[in-house]
Amino acid sequence: MTEPRKPRRTSIGSQRNPESEEAILSAAAAILREGGLGAFSIEAVARRAKAGKPTIYRWWPSKAALLLDVYHRQKEVSPPVYTGNVRGDLMRFMTELLSYWKRGGGAVFRSVIAEAQGDPAAAAALAGYAAERRIHTGAMIREAQAAGQVRPDADPELIGEMLSSFAWSRLLTNRLDMSEPEIAAYVDSLFDGIRPG
Amino acid sequence: MTEPRKPRRTSIGSQRNPESEEAILSAAAAILREGGLGAFSIEAVARRAKAGKPTIYRWWPSKAALLLDVYHRQKEVSPPVYTGNVRGDLMRFMTELLSYWKRGGGAVFRSVIAEAQGDPAAAAALAGYAAERRIHTGAMIREAQAAGQVRPDADPELIGEMLSSFAWSRLLTNRLDMSEPEIAAYVDSLFDGIRPG
Numbered sequence: 081m082t083e084p085r086k087p088r089r090t091s092i093g094s095q096r097n098p099e100s101e102e103a104i105l106s107a108a109a110a111i112l113r114e115g116g117l118g119a120f121s122i123e124a125v126a127r128r129a130k131a132g133k134p135t136i137y138r139w140w141p142s143k144a145a146l147l148l149d150v151y152h153r154q155k156e157v158s159p160p161v162y163t164g165n166v167r168g169d170l171m172r173f174m175t176e177l178l179s180y181w182k183r184g185g186g187a188v189f190r191s192v193i194a195e196a197q198g199d200p201a202a203a204a205a206l207a208g209y210a211a212e213r214r215i216h217t218g219a220m221i222r223e224a225q226a227a228g229q230v231r232p233d234a235d236p237e238l239i240g241e242m243l244s245s246f247a248w249s250r251l252l253t254n255r256l257d258m259s260e261p262e263i264a265a266y267v268d269s270l271f272d273g274i275r276p277g
Numbered sequence: 278m279t280e281p282r283k284p285r286r287t288s289i290g291s292q293r294n295p296e297s298e299e300a301i302l303s304a305a306a307a308i309l310r311e312g313g314l315g316a317f318s319i320e321a322v323a324r325r326a327k328a329g330k331p332t333i334y335r336w337w338p339s340k341a342a343l344l345l346d347v348y349h350r351q352k353e354v355s356p357p358v359y360t361g362n363v364r365g366d367l368m369r370f371m372t373e374l375l376s377y378w379k380r381g382g383g384a385v386f387r388s389v390i391a392e393a394q395g396d397p398a399a400a401a402a403l404a405g406y407a408a409e410r411r412i413h414t415g416a417m418i419r420e421a422q423a424a425g426q427v428r429p430d431a432d433p434e435l436i437g438e439m440l441s442s443f444a445w446s447r448l449l450t451n452r453l454d455m456s457e458p459e460i461a462a463y464v465d466s467l468f469d470g471i472r473p474g
Contacts, residue, residue, distance in 0.1 A: 191394060191395070194395065195391075203450075229473065230472075230473065231473045231474060234469075238462060239466065244446065245443045245445065245446035249438065249442035249446070252393065252394065252403075253393075254404065266435060269432065269436065270439075272428065272431075273428075273466075273467065273468050273470025274418075274427045274468055275427075275469060276425060276429070
């Protein structure tokens with residue numbers, strides 16, 4: 081399940097045209113699906129979507145920004161939603177994310193992280209995406225906090241960052257194989273901390 | 278300060294010759310210092326160290342493995358050592374690591390992470406290095422645990438991984454600027470967990 085509302089990752093001056101936007105994103109997704117990352121370029125997307133390259137660049141300032149938008153739309157991971165049991169919610173979120181990445185969904189994301197290390201435009205796209213995800217996960221932690229399931233002095237965005245950074249490092253070192261008890265041990269560590277009781 | 282003993286990251290069949298090893302590592306460091314990453318290649322290192330490429334490849338199976346060895350030797354970060362106050366030790370470790378990376382020391386490491394996303398040899402080198410660092414940080418946590426400063430059911434290597442993954446994600450998203458209170462808030466989160474008291 082993907083999120084019903086995909087917030088925009090780029091602040092743009094011009095209004096997007098929903099139909100063109102959809103055509104561009106569909107073309108981008110199709111190119112990725114059929115040819116993989118090697119086939120992906122703004123040029124190829126423009127050709128397939130019958131859109132002008134300037135139009136694409138007006139809405140997505142870099143190839144990485146467009147890749148991240150396609151990646152996020154395709155991400156078969158339930159959004160981190162608080163359902164009344166924050167430990168279970170975090171378990172489910174982490175389990176689904178690692179499993180989606182392991183099934184192949186992580187390839188685009190890790191390529192963007194790699195590209196961001198040498199390319200300022202990709203770095204900006206990644207920074208924006210990561211900030212948005214921290215806010216999103218943070219909002220879920222904040223809800224749990226309001227319900228008394230998270231200590232009142234915890235920083236929700238920092239907790240979100242701890243979760244995502246752990247997942248990233250698993251992706252980047254090919255260690256996505258985590259059993260349920262391993263994920264539970266991780267969530268327990270995050271929950272209980274390390275201070276002796 | 279760097280660690281007095283640098284454990285080897287590669288399991289090799291042949292015995293290393295300490296003098297040649299030193300010559301190769303010094304040449305590699307000089308090339309990085311003078312020409313940056315763009316100038317770094319096994320070929321260039323071999324030429325400068327007056328060593329054969331097969332010798333280098335026998336001891337370091339990839340360019341990334343050699344880069345990581347040089348990076349680790351140059352890393353001006355005190356090793357994570359337990360001094361009797363684990364919270365202070367973790368604060369110091371994180372502060373020094375982010376500060377070293379920010380001063381420019383992170384460039385090599387992030388380039389290896391990037392390269393590892395597309396190149397199996399670099400991925401193997403990174404995986405080996407990350408595993409070694411987890412064990413090293415884990416040993417420090419284990420010491421603190423033996424002294425009663427860390428809860429007995431915490432997994433030391435998992436805690437080490439939480440620390441390093443957080444630092445990695447800061448490096449990879451150009452967010453190395455953390456104030457002392459921000460680092461303290463992070464270490465507190467790790468310490469106290471998120472479960473309400």
